[in-house]
Amino acid sequence: MAHLDEHLISQVVSEVLTRIRTVREGAAPNAASPASNGEFGVYEDMGAAIEAAQRSFEKLRKEGVAARRKAIAVIRRMCVEHAEAWGRMEFEETRIGRLEHKIEKLRICGDLVPGVEALERVAFSGDHGLTIIDFAPWGVIGAVTPSTHSVPTLTGNAINMIAAGNAVVFNTHPGACRCAAHAIRAYNEAIHKETGIPDLLTTVVKPTLETFDTMCRHRHVKLLCVTGGPGVVAAAMKTGKRAICAGPGNPPVVVDETACPKRAARDIIQGASYDNNLLCIGEKEVFVVEKVADRLMTELEAAGAIRLDATQIEALAEKAFVFPKGKGAGCPDPVVSRDLVGRDAAVLARAIGLDVPEGTPLLFGETAADHLFVEEEQMMPFLPIVRVRDTDEAIARAVEAEHGYRHTAVMHSRNIDALTKMAQVVDTTLFIKNGPCMTGLGLGGEGFLSFSIATPTGEGVTTPMTFTRSRRCVMVENLNLY
Ligand code: NAD
Secondary structure (H helix, E strand, C coil): CHHHHHHHHHHHHHHHHHHHHHHHHCCCCCCCCCCCECHHHEECCHHHHHHHHHHHHHHHHHHHHHHHHHHHHHHHHHHHHCHHHHHHHHHHHHCCCCHHHHHHHHHCHHHHCCCHHHCCCEEEEECCEEEEEEEEECCEEEEECCCCCHHHHHHHHHHHHHHCCCEEEEECCHHHHHHHHHHHHHHHHHHHHHHCCCCCEEEECCCCHHHHHHHHHCCCEEEEEEECCHHHHHHHHCCCCCEEEECCCCCEEEECCCCCHHHHHHHHHHHHHHHHHCCCCCCCEEEEEHHHHHHHHHHHHHCCCEECCHHHHHHHHHHHEECCCCCCCCCCCCEECCCCCCCCHHHHHHHCCCCCCCCCCCEEEECCCCCHHHHCCCCCCEEEEEEECCHHHHHHHHHHHHCCCCCEEEEECCCHHHHHHHHHHHCCCEEEECCCHHHHHCCCCCCCCCCCEECCCCCEECCHHHHEEEEEEEEECCCCCC
């Protein structure tokens, strides 16, 4: 009963704060807002969401690792059970990507994201006594999630962060906040039933830049974890708080003359068409050596991808990129058009007056190495193919196209020297050899999953350990066993 009352109190406090704010701002209450009174983690007010997460963090600390295990088990079970419904909800809210992949991305969180078993402990025993190092929680973590995989990212973050003993407040993408709030509420309700802790995951109904700012400044938010493009990474790094940043990528693929063109084509299509190329690890441009270039493109066609000619590629580029202040006038920096991001290949084709079968996985075509489709993270199922002289040129161009994001690169080759050279030179967080990109996150490759790959800040594919603080405890001249 005790935890029920606490939850009731937190709801009342949240409701009062909301009403005060509404009166102060003269704003009409948002009738459409679901659970605006703070029901199971979804709050109108960012301050209230953080205070609630802090209370639940303190409760989790008291309940110990056993409660972490229970909460994680609930999340694992629910993300599998609700994968279909929540995947559909996210798809309907964002209208980007492919439904079957939205569902799969949630389902795989169930067993590929590590939990408390991944926490390490270290001990030093010797003449001077015993020292232990424990990996402790930070408290409340402020997390930002992308539109490209809203519920999967928050699910992976939740498992990792709770495993490390933290609570989380999310500022989700405004275009994918309803599905996120729905999942957060459902997770919390079930976790509460199991552990008596109501608000381990919280969020706001309407995430904005202001709620992001409030989250970053709040005294209870001790650590940030942002997943998104360059804007949010720069914003998080300016806050003065420690930020784990899972930033943008533009993964290049190198195919050399020793690769199996059929297998490379199959893998490239699988990776680049997954969720319509929304994955930050997804293949975004290919550098293929002259000797096998034609063969690779023939195999891409044989495996179902559709080749565009030069005129069609230019027509698509016109639609795919916008220049905010007018092309060539004032702002030369292109931005990917939100109308085509994550849309089906058939939709891209229709945009340039081309009719292709609805199930077409990918469009591709030959371009120069400095084409916009090579330089920009297009996040849509058109893949530029660049023909190069030899492997050295392919690697050099791949490094350029990766822009130093240190995110992901892929190579298809059976030449150990070439694979080793690219691995060393490209210096990315993920380097995948002879497979599609998703093998780098445990889907068809060995290893574990997280949708937050901390690239500029160097933590790599995040785990529970990423969200801990190292604490050392020293006993002098005692407690050693010899
Ligand atoms: P986005 O950058 O538009 O938005 C990501 C999140 O950041 C959203 O919640 C958004 O509201 C917030 N945001 C954006 N600018 C902000 C600012 N100036 N201040 C505060 N918050 C801000 O990205 P998106 O389109 O949602 O996602 C795609 C991008 O995310 C791609 O660049 C992709 O590579 C990257 N991504 C990276 C990883 C990774 O693990 N490294 C994973 C997924 C996506």
